[in-house]
Amino acid sequence: MDIRPSAPELGDTIAVIVQSNQGGTAQPTVQLNGQAFPVFPLEAGRFRALLPTSPLNSPGRYLVQVIGDEPTRNLAVWLKNRHFSVQRITLPPDRASIEGTPHEFERVATFKQLVTPERHWQVPFLRPSQGRVSTPYGVRRYYNGVFARDYYHRGVDYAAATGSAVIAPAAGRIVLVGRVRDGFRLHGNTIGIDHGQGVASIFIHLSRIDVTAGEVVQAGQQIGGVGSTGVSTGPHLHWGLYVHGVAVDPVPWRYGGIG
């Protein structure tokens, strides 16, 4: 069993690579502290599971178990703590916020849970915008002095001019296209790419959408334009990278750090 990276920290995607003892095709199960994650074949009796982590995980010791390929293998992994910067947000008490619609929340939630067997993605992922990073992954918030326990910035923001190109960071199938006029009031114009095997990208606040649902896109292909639709304070691209429904840090994926 091989674990990459060997010293993971909060937000990392942990790749567990298993060589089957039988050299056969019996597919093992990989669990992280008892929670099972999908396993996909690589080649020659090897399998891989991707285990997402986020700033909401507690740092410390985790148990990775490979079951179903006797004997059961156990490995302790130490998830390192990591500092995330903090934003302090002041909201008026009578905040008349623009809330999202049930329609957009339902469609985005369904998108994040999608696990399809074909792997479209390859590392390293490409930068989806040429804009500078304006808000990194994982930033935590205080609202009116109270720590928002469940909040972290679930992606990377790039500041760029309205209409500038957004490209697919990796190949995949377009499985979510949402527009403001269809009820995407919070996310704005939105594209979701299924990269396969539980890995998916979401792009929100777009000025325009250049793809259609069901289409397969290649890494580097233009998919839309940077914008400020939905609840947004200025033109920027928000890219969220999800692994089995958890927003992970995209940066290691950009530099080939996924085994």
Ligand SMILES: [Zn+2]
């Ligand atoms: Zn963002």
